[in-house]
Structure formats: structure tokens, C-alpha cells
Amino acid sequence: MSEPATPDVKQARMTEFMRLLPLTLELAGLPKATGTLYSSDQMEARVMSIRTAYKLARSLLKEVADPPG
Numbered sequence: 001m002s003e004p005a006t007p008d009v010k011q012a013r014m015t016e017f018m019r020l021l022p023l024t025l026e027l028a029g030l031p032k033a034t035g036t037l038y039s040s041d042q043m044e045a046r047v048m049s050i051r052t053a054y055k056l057a058r059s060l061l062k063e064v065a066d067p068p069g
Contacts, residue, residue, distance in 0.1 A: 007025035016058075017054065018055060020057045020058065020061065023057045023060075024050060024053045024057045025050070025053070026056045027047045027053035027056055027057055028046075028050050028052075028056070029049075029053075030046055030049055
């Protein structure tokens with residue numbers, strides 16, 4: 001098992017997430033929730049879309065920072 005993350009690591013992860021949030025939301029392509037109430041299942045589906053988009057945004061950032069070849 002891995003050791004718990006230090007407060008500095010947690011802060012760095014949060015900063016990275018917030019920095020990538022605009023790109024993540026664009027990649028997720030979800031409509032804005034303007035006064036709409038979502039069910040738990042709908043919210044979970046939106047979270048899954050954002051989670052997947054975040055992974056892709058991180059992957060893109062790594063690729064741009066260190067291109068292959």
C-alpha cells in the first residue's frame with residue numbers, strides 16, 4: 001500500500017486540478033446546469049464524464065510537456 005499523501009502533495013494535486021478545470025469541462029462537453037435539478041444518477045454520470053475528461057486533460061498536458069520521439 002502507498003503512504004498517505006502529504007499536505008504539500010494534496011495541495012499540488014488540487015492546484016493542478018483547478019488549473020486544468022476549464023479544459024476538463026470543455027472536454028467533458030456537459031451543458032451548464034442553469035436552475036436544473038439533477039437526480040443522483042444524473043449527477044454521478046456528470047461526475048464520471050468530468051473524471052474521464054480530467055484524465056485526458058492530464059494526459060494531454062504531459063504529452064505537450066514531453067512529446068514522444
